[in-house]
Amino acid sequence: MPPESATQQRADVIHNIGYRHYDGPRLGRAYARRSLFSQSLRGAYGLGRSAKSKVAPMLLAAVMCVPALIIVAVAVTTKANELPVEYTRYAIIMQAVIGLYTAAQAPQSVSRDLRFKTIPLYFSRPIEAADYVTAKFAAMASALFALTGAPLVILYVGALLAKLDFADQTKAFAQGLVSVLLLSLLFAGISLVIAALTPRRGFGVAAVIAVLTISYGAVSTLQAIAWDQNNTDAVSWIGLFSPITIIDGVQTAFLGAESAYPGGFGPGTGAGLVFLLVLLGLIAGSYGLLLRRYRKVGL
Amino acid sequence: MSSLYHPTVARLTYRALLGRRRALILFSLPGLLLVIAVAVRALSGADDQTADAVLGGFALATMVPLIGVIAGTGAIGPEIDDGSVVYLLAKPVKRPTIIFTKFIVATGVTVVFSALPTLLAGYILNGNGQQLAVAYAVAATVASITYGAMFLLLGTITRHAVIVGLVYALVWESLFGSLVGGARDLSVQQWSLALAQKVADNGAVTSEVGLPAAVLLLLAVTVAATWYAGRKLRTLTLAGEE
Numbered sequence: 001m002p003p004e005s006a007t008q009q010r011a012d013v014i015h016n017i018g019y020r021h022y023d024g025p026r027l028g029r030a031y032a033r034r035s036l037f038s039q040s041l042r043g044a045y046g047l048g049r050s051a052k053s054k055v056a057p058m059l060l061a062a063v064m065c066v067p068a069l070i071i072v073a074v075a076v077t078t079k080a081n082e083l084p085v086e087y088t089r090y091a092i093i094m095q096a097v098i099g100l101y102t103a104a105q106a107p108q109s110v111s112r113d114l115r116f117k118t119i120p121l122y123f124s125r126p127i128e129a130a131d132y133v134t135a136k137f138a139a140m141a142s143a144l145f146a147l148t149g150a151p152l153v154i155l156y157v158g159a160l161l162a163k164l165d166f167a168d169q170t171k172a173f174a175q176g177l178v179s180v181l182l183l184s185l186l187f188a189g190i191s192l193v194i195a196a197l198t199p200r201r202g203f204g205v206a207a208v209i210a211v212l213t214i215s216y217g218a219v220s221t222l223q224a225i226a227w228d229q230n231n232t233d234a235v236s237w238i239g240l241f242s243p244i245t246i247i248d249g250v251q252t253a254f255l256g257a258e259s260a261y262p263g264g265f266g267p268g269t270g271a272g273l274v275f276l277l278v279l280l281g282l283i284a285g286s287y288g289l290l291l292r293r294y295r296k297v298g299l
Numbered sequence: 300m301s302s303l304y305h306p307t308v309a310r311l312t313y314r315a316l317l318g319r320r321r322a323l324i325l326f327s328l329p330g331l332l333l334v335i336a337v338a339v340r341a342l343s344g345a346d347d348q349t350a351d352a353v354l355g356g357f358a359l360a361t362m363v364p365l366i367g368v369i370a371g372t373g374a375i376g377p378e379i380d381d382g383s384v385v386y387l388l389a390k391p392v393k394r395p396t397i398i399f400t401k402f403i404v405a406t407g408v409t410v411v412f413s414a415l416p417t418l419l420a421g422y423i424l425n426g427n428g429q430q431l432a433v434a435y436a437v438a439a440t441v442a443s444i445t446y447g448a449m450f451l452l453l454g455t456i457t458r459h460a461v462i463v464g465l466v467y468a469l470v471w472e473s474l475f476g477s478l479v480g481g482a483r484d485l486s487v488q489q490w491s492l493a494l495a496q497k498v499a500d501n502g503a504v505t506s507e508v509g510l511p512a513a514v515l516l517l518l519a520v521t522v523a524a525t526w527y528a529g530r531k532l533r534t535l536t537l538a539g540e541e
Contacts, residue, residue: 056462096469104462202376202461206369207324209465214328217361218335224356225339225349234342 033131036122040139044105045146053108060101061147064094068151072158083159087176088257090155091148091183095244098187099212101147106191107204109136115199119294129294137287140192144184152176175255183247186279187212189286190243196293215242220262227262236267240278249275303399305392312374312404321373325408328362329416336420347431350424351503354417354435359488363413363442364468370412371450372460374405379535380458388535395529402451402525409443434499442491445517448524449487455531483507490517 039048045061046054068090075083091098113119122132156173160166194211195204219242226234239245239261251257253272258264267275317325335353343349375398378384387397417439421432449467453460472486483489484507492506493513506513 056459100462100465100469103465104459200377200380202372202380203321203369205461205465206365206373209469210324210328210365210369213469214331214361214365217357218331221353221357222335222339224352225343228349229343 029126029128029131032125032127033135036127036132036135037139040109040136041142044109044139044143056104057101060097060104061150063097064101064147065151065154067094068154068158072154072162075158075164076162080162082164083155085155086257087152087155087172088179088251088255089260090151090176091180092244092248092260094148094151095216096213098144098148098183099209102144102187102191102212103205103208105143106140106188106208107195107198107201109140110192110196111199111201111204114196115201130291133287133290133294137188137192137290140188141184144187145181148180148184149177152180172256175251175257179247179251179255179257182250182279183244185283186243186247189283189290193286193289193293196290212243216244218242219245223262227265232263232265235261235263235265236271239267240275243282246275246279246282250279302393303396304403305396305400308387308392308397308400309404311387312401313408315377316370316373316404316408321369324369325366325412328366329412332358332362332416332420333423336423340423345425345428347425347428347503350421350428350431353424354421354431355492355504358413358417358420359435359438359442359491360472363409363417363439364446364472364488365465366409366413367443367446368450368461368464368468370405370408371447372454372464374401374451374454376454376458376460379454384535388532394532395526398451398455398525398529398532402448402528405451406444406447409447410440413443414439429500429503430498431503434495434504437498438491438495441494441517442487445487445490445521445524448521448528452524452528452531455528455535487517487520489513 042048045057071083071085074080085093113122119132123129127135152173155176156169159169159173190211191208194207198204198207219238222238223235223245226232226238236249236259239249245261248257248260249267249272252259252261252266253269253275257266259266315321332353335357339349339353375384378387388394414436418432418436421427421435425431427433450460450464453464457463471482472488489507490513492504493508493510495504496506497510508516
């Protein structure tokens with residue numbers, strides 16, 4: 001063989017190092033979205049992450065459940081006629097713990113993707129911005145629902161063990177579950193919107209807690225003042241300005257809860273509609289804001 | 300003093316604290332306090348009890364600790380978090396000097412963003428009746444100093460400084476403080492209220508702690524936290540992101 005043709009033959013051989021095309025089944029968008037959801041949900045409880053990052057969520061989850069266990073134990077031993085704490089009231093009492101959990105986990109779910117610039121890698125896969133947002137939103141809301149729903153389940157089981165009225169308890173339990181579901185969606189939406197703005201985890205934590213606590217602190221201070229002046233209308237309307245008091249208002253109006261507002265002056269059905277609209281608007285709005293935030297892939 | 304205060308470190312810390320978005324949250328909290336003060340004054344007129352409720356319940360109990368957490372941990376936390384603190388530590392500047400400078404800046408920022416608005420809000424609410432505005436501003440100032448030192452120390456100890464600081468500020472001071480009497484003795488808020496009690500007219504403000512004990516505890520915690528943070532920075536280990 002002449003030397004020229006030999007080099008020509010080898011020219012394409014150099015680059016062929018035996019890679020093969022993948023021609024198996026492709027799992028597609030839905031699968032990627034599901035994986036992102038389950039990974040984020042596990043991550044919210046520190047599963048699949050280091051032991052150190054399991055401490056905070058597990059501790060907060062335990063703190064959420066222990067009072068419920070105590071309440072149940074008391075109810076069973078004293079043979080009470082009803083649980084000392086309503087299902088709908090439980091989350092309101094434990095709001096500091098829920099707030100801390102939200103503040104700790106929402107930034108770890110989205111901030112690090114921004115900080116380590118993994119967002120473009122996600123979007124180089126089949127998933128799109130809407131899938132990412134939906135998966136993260138659903139994961140955060142599910143994590144919060146597990147956190148707030150578990151103590152209610154404990155209360156319900158305890159109430160049945162204490163032989164309280166089955167129909168009453170089941171109805172109240174269902175109302176409690178609806179209320180914490182709304183609470184989970186609202187908190188997840190607000191916290192993710194804030195956390196998605198900053199790549200710094202610590203700052204995201206502070207910002208989320210600031211929005212949740214400061215608004216509640218301001219609202220409860222103003223409500224106390226309005227109540228002092230016997231302005232009961234103002235007490236209920238001021239409740240519109242912080243997440244937890246919105247939930248309180250909605251469950252007072254529609255879910256048979258007793259309001260935790262000063263003097264128990266929650267909104268009636270008419271005002272409750274406004275509360276419900278604001279609540280749904282906030283959830284939808286935060287989803288929309290997240291979509292807008294992730295529209296640019298490079299960020 | 301000159302050996303304890305380093306202007307360049309101060310400038311860097313100051314800029315890190317008041318960077319674009321961080322400043323937003325720092326500005327919004329005092330802004331909210333002033334809006335509430337104006338709204339309350341417009342709705343209910345000047346009233347000492349209302350002023351006490353807003354200043355004590357919202358300004359001192361919620362706003363000051365939050366700004367303290369943001370400024371205190373923000374002064375050093377992010378640097379340790381992203382590892383850029385090694386460049387600072389590699390410079391021939393003493394570790395206690397770095398800590399002391401950051402402490403001064405964090406405290407200054409907290410005072411400006413919490414004590415001044417408290418004073419203003421007090422004047423808006425009831426025109427400094429019963430010396431309430433001044434009393435709560437003094438309390439906010441001393442509380443800012445101690446919070447600054449404490450949360451700066453937290454920033455050097457743990458990567459989850461913000462969360463730990465918030466747990467202290469929210470769960471310990473407000474939740475346990477209202478349930479367990481003993482927790483109230485060990486709370487920066489009550490110590491600073493002791494000073495407010497001294498400044499305000501008789502009986503306008505009450506604190507759980509006596510004045511001498513409060514001053515002593517405030518000083519002790521501030522000095523000890525700053526000193527220990529300096530020591531801690533000498534043996535700092537940088538951990539990777541988990």
